[in-house]
Amino acid sequence: MNEVGFLGLGIMGKAMAMNLQNNGFNVTVWNRSQSKCDELVKHGISIGESPAAVIGKCKYTIAMLSDPEAALSVVFGKAGVLEEICNGKGYIDMSTVDAETSKKISEAIKSKGGCFLEAPVSGSKKPAEDGQLIILAAGEKALYDEMLPAFNVLGKKSYFLGLVGNGAKMKIVVNMIMGSMMNALSEGLELADRSGLDCHELLDVLDLGAIANPMFKLKGPAMIKNSYPPAFPLKHQQKDMRLALALGDQNAISMPVAAAANEAFKKARSMGFGDLDFSAVHESVRRYK
Numbered sequence: 001m002n003e004v005g006f007l008g009l010g011i012m013g014k015a016m017a018m019n020l021q022n023n024g025f026n027v028t029v030w031n032r033s034q035s036k037c038d039e040l041v042k043h044g045i046s047i048g049e050s051p052a053a054v055i056g057k058c059k060y061t062i063a064m065l066s067d068p069e070a071a072l073s074v075v076f077g078k079a080g081v082l083e084e085i086c087n088g089k090g091y092i093d094m095s096t097v098d099a100e101t102s103k104k105i106s107e108a109i110k111s112k113g114g115c116f117l118e119a120p121v122s123g124s125k126k127p128a129e130d131g132q133l134i135i136l137a138a139g140e141k142a143l144y145d146e147m148l149p150a151f152n153v154l155g156k157k158s159y160f161l162g163l164v165g166n167g168a169k170m171k172i173v174v175n176m177i178m179g180s181m182m183n184a185l186s187e188g189l190e191l192a193d194r195s196g197l198d199c200h201e202l203l204d205v206l207d208l209g210a211i212a213n214p215m216f217k218l219k220g221p222a223m224i225k226n227s228y229p230p231a232f233p234l235k236h237q238q239k240d241m242r243l244a245l246a247l248g249d250q251n252a253i254s255m256p257v258a259a260a261a262n263e264a265f266k267k268a269r270s271m272g273f274g275d276l277d278f279s280a281v282h283e284s285v286r287r288y289k
């Protein structure tokens with residue numbers, strides 16, 4: 001499986017494609033904005049002129065796209081994946097989308113004779129660069145087994161979760177919890193600050209107790225400085241909260257904490273923070289004076 005296609009060179013896709021190329025794979029990329037492809041040529045990466053061209057060239061193609069709309073348009077659009085996918089080829093969508101989107105893509109790929117795996121990831125820019133992602137795969141087990149050499153480069157652990165949709169759902173549940181936690185930290189930092197406490201001391205106290213976690217430790221100090229360089233764009237976290245609430249609707253689960261966190265992420269988006277890191281949800285509380 002030396003030849004691998006890669007569609008989507010955003011924060012995650014670029015790091016993942018580079019990792020594969022640096023670990024012995026021959027990678028061919030496509031990205032909607034051509035300039036992101038050009039940057040990778042000096043590393044020996046090839047460029048395909050469309051998703052269809054990449055699929056035509058490679059037995060296996062991975063996608064890492066922003067949201068359900070992007071994932072669908074790359075598959076069903078002009079010069080899209082469906083034009084070239086056929087028997088013997090595998091398509092692996094690692095974007096975070098809802099289960100329905102994933103099933104729609106799976107059915108279309110299978111109707112052309114191709115194999116499909118959804119494989120969203122947990123972990124952000126740095127784990128993507130370091131090959132330390134957690135891969136949540138579901139779909140065709142044979143394709144999962146064939147992809148393991150690539151997954152072992154991209155991640156520290158991969159799971160096979162069964163039917164298409166289970167990977168998407170697992171990812172959405174994880175990010176719902178993460179978004180709620182980030183919103184709670186934002187409110188806590190603001191409450192500490194405005195009630196006269198030292199926010200660094202708050203982070204120290206949190207880090208020593210039962211709710212210590214790498215996310216608070218990593219993001220907290222920058223949040224105190226109101227600095228949010230994008231590792232996980234806030235607009236994608238809000239998309240994941242939206243998808244989680246829809247999953248909650250489908251299952252009649254009451255999720256008031258997630259719903260409130262979603263409102264905070266929406267507010268931060270409306271304030272223009274969508275392209276900053278999701279920790280910029282802090283601004284929705286900070287400026288609410």
Ligand SMILES: NC(=O)c1ccc[n+]([C@@H]2O[C@H](COP(=O)([O-])OP(=O)(O)OC[C@H]3O[C@@H](n4cnc5c(N)ncnc54)[C@H](OP(=O)(O)O)[C@@H]3O)[C@@H](O)[C@H]2O)c1
Nearest residue numbers: 008009010011012032033065066070096124125231232236
């Ligand atoms: N960043 C993280 O920490 C992280 C962690 C885990 C999972 N994820 C998930 O991974 C996915 C990618 O995240 P990211 O942070 O890499 O996002 P990103 O930096 O915003 O990149 C998004 C990618 O999608 C492409 N795209 C957007 N709309 C498109 C369309 N209509 N047609 C074709 N391509 C389109 C973009 O192309 P252009 O370059 O042309 O805009 C870009 O390549 C998302 O589903 C996200 O939720 C992200």
